[in-house]
Amino acid sequence: MSANVSVDYITHTFKGQPAPTLKDIALTIHPGEQVALIGRSGCGKSTLLHMLAGLLMPSEGCVHIRGHMVTRPSAKWNMMFQKPSLYPWMTVRRNAELGLLFAGHRDPARIDSLLELVGLADKAEANVQSLSGGQQQRVALARSLATSPELLLLDEPFSALDAFTRAALQDEVSRIARQAGLTLVIVTHDIDEAVAMADRVLIMAANPGRIAGEMAVELPAPRERASAEYSRAREQLMTTFDGLVGDGRSTAPQPAVATEEAQREAA
Amino acid sequence: MTVAEGTLPLAPEHRRAEAPARTRRAPAQPAAAQAGAQPVSATPPAGAAVVARSAGSWHTRTFRWPAVRAFLLSTVAYPAVGIAVLLALWWLGGWAIANNDDVATFAGFAPAPAFAALGELVASGDVWGTIYPSLYRIGMGLLWAFVIGVPVGVAIGLSSALREVTHVPFQFLRMISPLAWMPIAVLAFATWDGAIVFLITVAAVWPVLFSTAQGVRRIDPLWFKVARNLGADGWQMLRRVIMPAIGQDIFAGLRLAVGVAWIVLVPAEYLGVTSGLGYAINDARDTLEYDTLAAIVVVIGIIGFLLDGLCVSLIKRFSWRQAD
Ligand SMILES: Nc1ncnc2c1ncn2[C@@H]1O[C@H](COP(=O)(O)OP(=O)(O)OP(=O)(O)O)[C@@H](O)[C@H]1O
């Protein structure tokens, strides 16, 4: 079963901040959907993702996952970070099975197949510090998948990797999520990543952080990065993004909400 | 969820052979240290095997002269030089005392009589009866320091409020010389042993406590977040994340604690007790057996050195930083 996420008018003001970081965020994510969240640095993407994960409670509004209000973290909705943050005193296998260990039911066969899946079967007993950045991030992916989450939240998970590894992992995560019927929310700075992975791209604007608009990406999976459709989608997303949150040079006030149709007309 | 067959294309890091760097470093390290650092690379990737072969077999690499020389220097030659210098200074001091009529009665302090007395102490077995009570008191004092210092250290490492509340009282108490507690200890404890253990605890608890607290504060906040996200409860967080993360800090604190405890032990044993190394020193002084006194000092030094070595190996054992 996959997750149906609904965010009901979240507003959040950090302690000691004069203005809200997030304001009136409302959105719905369908089961099995892959959603990318893009926006300029500091617009509140990570903050919103933490709220979906239950790692941070909004000052107003709430998040529901499959009808249950999110009040605390759970292995059912799992977050992956930019840094793999593996525990260096544990082997690769131990890191991957940690969520199961916490839940009290270890499952070595499952860990074996997950390590196989992320291409690290031969490193199961290795010290995680001896792995490359890409390998470490794949261990983190196996760790996230081990508890069979319904919802995977990814906060710029591949931004520290080289372009080849990044592309490979994007396709792989996307494929795994589709196969397992996982709902995916990925925060990224990278337009390419959004087009490569998402069914729908949410564009966030800053001050206060809000959803300025969205764009559907209707490309079949797996996505061929060299195809003309891919380039078109990429260009369209760039245009939409610039139209919504500016190209960084203009200081004119931005429209609060714009639909995809409005953007097409403007373009 | 169904787990599909992995078809991940070979990422570049698969192909990047890690072996060349390791091979180049190999001659500078003894083979044992290398095997310890890389317990998992029993079956190196294909690329590594080629490099290893071209660099020669394990045997020819291990016995290369620079590696052997570095090993011998660091484990034999340098310590030997240090010990020799110390003995020479001691001998010089003994010679100066023996040749000065005013203090010639103290000639027993010289190395030769001291080692003779040490031999006698060991041969008669008396030395063990002297060491044992001291080790017991040290052990109990350190145990209490550990039992109090680690939980309190973890608590003040986790809670900034607690840290601020305890800051002034702890710094105040820490600055009081352990020996200044002596009269209170004598009043408060029924036995001399109890009083001495208390004094050692009072001295040893601070390094353990502060080192633990600092270790907790240095834990990567993301480690907490990831564990919470994976569903860890408070106890699991403590057991699987906090304690393993700070193991080396705790034992680094214990190492400092052994140092101060060992310093406090001897004067504390000048108190009413009739056993232990401090008592033996006092006794030897009263009976003018300066060679025995010097021998006891040597024993104290050797045990302190061994305890320190034990702490260092514990720190290594609980250290997860690969550079260590
Ligand atoms: N704990 C906090 N206390 C106060 N302000 C915070 C805190 N965390 C984030 N902020 C502020 O909230 C805003 C949004 O931060 P957030 O990390 O969500 O941005 P982001 O969109 O993820 O940026 P980036 O793309 O650089 O990761 C920033 O201005 C940041 O300074």
Ligand SMILES: [Mg+2]
């Ligand atoms: Mg962020």
